[in-house]
Amino acid sequence: MLRTLAHAQSHRHPRLCKALSTHPSPADLSTTSQTTSIDWKLRGGKKSGRNFIDRMRCTAIGGRGGNGCVSFFRDVFVPRGPPNGGDGGGGGDVWLEVDENETSLSCVKQQLRAHHGTNGGGKSMHGSRGADLVVKVPRGTMVREIVQVEEQKQKPEAAARKQNVLEEETSDNGFLDDLQVQLEREERRRGSDKASLFVHYPRWEDRNDLTAVRIPPEIKSYLWELRNPTPLVTDLTTHGQRFCVAAGGLGGPGNPHFNAPNDRQPHYALKGLPGHTRILDLELKTIADVGLVGMPNAGKSTFLRAVSNAHPRVAPYAFTTLNPYIGTVDYHDAKQLTIADIPGLVPGAHRNIGLGHSFLRHVERSSVLVYIVDVSRPEPWTHLEALQRELELYRPGLAGRPSLVIANKADAGEEAKRNYELWRGVISPLVPLIPVSAKYKKNILKATYEIRRMLEIQD
Numbered sequence: 001m002l003r004t005l006a007h008a009q010s011h012r013h014p015r016l017c018k019a020l021s022t023h024p025s026p027a028d029l030s031t032t033s034q035t036t037s038i039d040w041k042l043r044g045g046k047k048s049g050r051n052f053i054d055r056m057r058c059t060a061i062g063g064r065g066g067n068g069c070v071s072f073f074r075d076v077f078v079p080r081g082p083p084n085g086g087d088g089g090g091g092g093d094v095w096l097e098v099d100e101n102e103t104s105l106s107c108v109k110q111q112l113r114a115h116h117g118t119n120g121g122g123k124s125m126h127g128s129r130g131a132d133l134v135v136k137v138p139r140g141t142m143v144r145e146i147v148q149v150e151e152q153k154q155k156p157e158a159a160a161r162k163q164n165v166l167e168e169e170t171s172d173n174g175f176l177d178d179l180q181v182q183l184e185r186e187e188r189r190r191g192s193d194k195a196s197l198f199v200h201y202p203r204w205e206d207r208n209d210l211t212a213v214r215i216p217p218e219i220k221s222y223l224w225e226l227r228n229p230t231p232l233v234t235d236l237t238t239h240g241q242r243f244c245v246a247a248g249g250l251g252g253p254g255n256p257h258f259n260a261p262n263d264r265q266p267h268y269a270l271k272g273l274p275g276h277t278r279i280l281d282l283e284l285k286t287i288a289d290v291g292l293v294g295m296p297n298a299g300k301s302t303f304l305r306a307v308s309n310a311h312p313r314v315a316p317y318a319f320t321t322l323n324p325y326i327g328t329v330d331y332h333d334a335k336q337l338t339i340a341d342i343p344g345l346v347p348g349a350h351r352n353i354g355l356g357h358s359f360l361r362h363v364e365r366s367s368v369l370v371y372i373v374d375v376s377r378p379e380p381w382t383h384l385e386a387l388q389r390e391l392e393l394y395r396p397g398l399a400g401r402p403s404l405v406i407a408n409k410a411d412a413g414e415e416a417k418r419n420y421e422l423w424r425g426v427i428s429p430l431v432p433l434i435p436v437s438a439k440y441k442k443n444i445l446k447a448t449y450e451i452r453r454m455l456e457i458q459d
């Protein structure tokens, strides 16, 4: 091939040169085959049926409040009746709600928007409130707000401004300016050039003198909250638990709110206020009583199938399981406990070999860890040590959790039996060691009762 390439080059045959030079050399092939990454499996997307997401970032935007209305009572002999403009409806909130049937964050969209409130109308008709957006999330979702760097820098300033605002409480003009700036910014963001915070009666824009207007206190405190939000941090752990991540904006008050002794005919009302906008980091840390940890192909999924109602895939190759699975174990006295099966760990997972440590967060909250070790392989105790080392590198102290070892594949010939005897007698493990054949469901009952006993000690 080299001679052909040299010949093609010497005769300046461009197409042949290109075809021959793109042909992989043995050296190239050897480096490709050494690649340990299994990213291609994870990238399979819908084709491989994998749509499990356990960490994501999304933006929650509360609905905008509706505008207040400017209107007056009119009747046959009442040409200048009292103001009767309705208030705008509040914007909808964005809520996260725990649903134990959800297993992944894949159902959460990148942008979560609640509905806007509708505008108030004449004859004291208030606008309706915008509908809330309720997003279902799995049990164990942790919510953390990402605070923008610019905002963080402004923090000391914000404290100083709070003081100023408190001092300005008596005169509304300072606050009015702030409100103006806030609403103008919102208008600009929406591409509108009509930057006005008030709704005016037709042709009254120039005649309305707004310098002495008193802003209702609830609008003031809402605006204060909007400009100085407290960062959200929460952990959603129980079924049905709800958490508001972005509150909707307040509806603008109608013109009766501005009725004052010196102005019985207010020809203005306030516009609705924008809702909160929050950037959230959602992280799913599965909540199961027991976590299964083991090397790939050790039989974790087979064990879960044997003891619970879950049906994870089982196959004789590494990294069959790519998502965590939760199974429920039923005992004869109606007691139940949950077990989480996660993808296999390999030595060096902390260097992102295999699937790395990314799935260990799903056993982090388990009170008992069950190591599944393939006892038919030589020196199985070294596997246990490697697993414990990886757990310790992921989170110091995690390997010290109450745990037991399932010596799986105990049915697999003389080698397995010898390894088990050696492990039990000579090496004497520090944690309980139970021989099991998950495939043929042998000694399963003993294993499940031992797991239950360990859990009860914790309680």
Ligand SMILES: Nc1nc2c(ncn2[C@@H]2O[C@H](COP(=O)(O)OP(=O)(O)OP(=O)(O)O)[C@@H](O)[C@H]2O)c(=O)[nH]1
Pocket: 294, 295, 296, 297, 298, 299, 300, 301, 302, 303, 313, 314, 315, 316, 317, 318, 319, 320, 321, 322, 342, 343, 344, 345, 408, 409, 410, 411, 412, 436, 437, 438, 439, 440
């Ligand atoms: N002989 C025997 N084979 C078993 C036993 N348990 C599991 N196996 C086999 O071991 C292979 C791997 O089993 P899995 O349950 O997929 O292993 P895993 O630990 O979940 O593997 P990953 O998901 O890739 O991490 C399968 O071919 C099983 O049939 C057992 O007790 N005895």
Ligand SMILES: [Mg+2]
Pocket: 300, 301, 302, 312, 313, 314, 320, 321
């Ligand atoms: Mg598996």
